[in-house]
Amino acid sequence: MEPAAEAGADPAGYGRAGFHNMPRGAWAWSLFQGGRDPYVILITIYIFAPYFTTAVVGDPVKGQAMIAMVSTLNSLFIALTAPFLGAAIDRYGARKPLMLGIVAAMAPMIWALWFAKPGGEGLPIVATLWLFGLIGVLFAYCEVVHNAMLMDAAGPRHAPQASGLALSAGNFFSVITLTVCLLAFALPGNPATAGWPLVPDKPLFGLDPAQAEPSRIVAPIAASLLLLLSIPLFLFTPDAPRTGLRFVTALKQGVAYLTETVRTLTTEKDAAIYLGARMLFNDGMTALLIFGGIYAAGVMHWGVLELLAYGILLSIFAVIGGFFAATLDNWVGPRNAVRVEIAGALVCLGAQLGMAHDRILFFWAHDPATHAPLWNGPIFKTLPELIYLVIGFGVAIFVTAQYASSRTLLTRLVPPRKLPAFFGLYALSGTVTVWVGSLLVGVFTAITHSQRGGFIPIAGLLLLGLIGMFFVKGGGRRTA
Numbered sequence: 001m002e003p004a005a006e007a008g009a010d011p012a013g014y015g016r017a018g019f020h021n022m023p024r025g026a027w028a029w030s031l032f033q034g035g036r037d038p039y040v041i042l043i044t045i046y047i048f049a050p051y052f053t054t055a056v057v058g059d060p061v062k063g064q065a066m067i068a069m070v071s072t073l074n075s076l077f078i079a080l081t082a083p084f085l086g087a088a089i090d091r092y093g094a095r096k097p098l099m100l101g102i103v104a105a106m107a108p109m110i111w112a113l114w115f116a117k118p119g120g121e122g123l124p125i126v127a128t129l130w131l132f133g134l135i136g137v138l139f140a141y142c143e144v145v146h147n148a149m150l151m152d153a154a155g156p157r158h159a160p161q162a163s164g165l166a167l168s169a170g171n172f173f174s175v176i177t178l179t180v181c182l183l184a185f186a187l188p189g190n191p192a193t194a195g196w197p198l199v200p201d202k203p204l205f206g207l208d209p210a211q212a213e214p215s216r217i218v219a220p221i222a223a224s225l226l227l228l229l230s231i232p233l234f235l236f237t238p239d240a241p242r243t244g245l246r247f248v249t250a251l252k253q254g255v256a257y258l259t260e261t262v263r264t265l266t267t268e269k270d271a272a273i274y275l276g277a278r279m280l281f282n283d284g285m286t287a288l289l290i291f292g293g294i295y296a297a298g299v300m301h302w303g304v305l306e307l308l309a310y311g312i313l314l315s316i317f318a319v320i321g322g323f324f325a326a327t328l329d330n331w332v333g334p335r336n337a338v339r340v341e342i343a344g345a346l347v348c349l350g351a352q353l354g355m356a357h358d359r360i361l362f363f364w365a366h367d368p369a370t371h372a373p374l375w376n377g378p379i380f381k382t383l384p385e386l387i388y389l390v391i392g393f394g395v396a397i398f399v400t401a402q403y404a405s406s407r408t409l410l411t412r413l414v415p416p417r418k419l420p421a422f423f424g425l426y427a428l429s430g431t432v433t434v435w436v437g438s439l440l441v442g443v444f445t446a447i448t449h450s451q452r453g454g455f456i457p458i459a460g461l462l463l464l465g466l467i468g469m470f471f472v473k474g475g476g477r478r479t480a
Helices: 005-010 024-036 038-046 048-056 060-092 096-115 126-147 150-186 218-238 247-262 269-297 304-332 334-353 381-412 416-431 434-448 451-469
Strands: none
Touching: 005 381, 005 416, 024 096, 024 126, 024 150, 024 218, 038 048, 038 096, 038 126, 038 150, 038 218, 048 060, 048 269, 048 304, 060 126, 060 247, 060 269, 060 416, 060 434, 060 451, 096 126, 096 218, 126 150, 150 218, 150 304, 150 381, 247 381, 269 304, 269 334, 269 381, 269 416, 269 434, 269 451, 304 334, 304 381, 334 451, 381 416, 434 451
């Protein structure tokens, strides 16, 4: 594009907007996701969920199926309620009071997961599954409210930067917490790390590995981080003015408003096509996140030490993914950015399906007993492990970037006055069929008796969503 044409296509300077002049409220908005997302990284992906399936349930395949069932049920509930929440927010006006209630309810529930002990002692398995489900619902509500605050916090000019920075902040703080857990709780007591700097002889605070306390400690950590990093949001991020309606009244009016918003999909055709495509590829992305750590634990035979290190490294690359999304949005527009990110995740997923602790990319067998370790460290000593790790880097970049670009794309397809209600529909598109992804993983896992077989439907969902994105016309760089 020639400079003159580019200037004409981007009069507001969206492509030139940077991080240095973002308003304080936008930084606080992004920082909140830094406190919220470690729950996903620590609990649902890398540490607690794999611990729950292998040590609490005692069977990775059975545990994966149980997590899939909980994800299916709470996704159905979210699909039935989140759109009404988004519409009610628009009628109520202020977002912060509802966000305060959500955070106050989530934090103690997350903390309570500490009591889920090996073998189902302490917090029973059924109670733990109930907590997973309830936290998942509140997390989805938190996301709806947080997304609805984006334009007030950053404005259209800085929305791509704030959205990408938020994803990067989430992964940055996840890296910090995972690193602390690795050095302070997982590595101490391992003979291979004896004498390493910064690694104590025993887990700090007297945590008992026999009771899996180095794995369970991530629950109090995630809860504390959520509370701490929510403070700047409440102090500095501007809130929409109250309309004067009580929330119950706003909820009732929101039902009618949501109905009207759904009708406007006939005029906002690009947004309708986009939300339909997102139902598919978001299902795949969500399932990939939910079961990523569980899959690695079972297929690669990794324990808590490997999963901590895996989570740290992937979270670092996920930070890169957030900045990659902001850059890609400005270069090619959020629509094309989403296409690139889905395709990248699909390629990486295909490669992961071809990996195992004794196999490389489907075709090459690798017997660890006949191959010398690549190094003398405590983890990632075989070639399949290193290749799987590199593939995971790609997954982290593309999945994180997709979440940031998807949020930005909606702000480019919908008039600003309709955004709160459309973010309710955005939540609906992310949840109304997300139970299908979890259900398919559970069904295919049960049918094939294989974790790898359970991941095949994820590839299909990503492919169908990518095809749908080619029917979206708006959201390019020219339409910024």
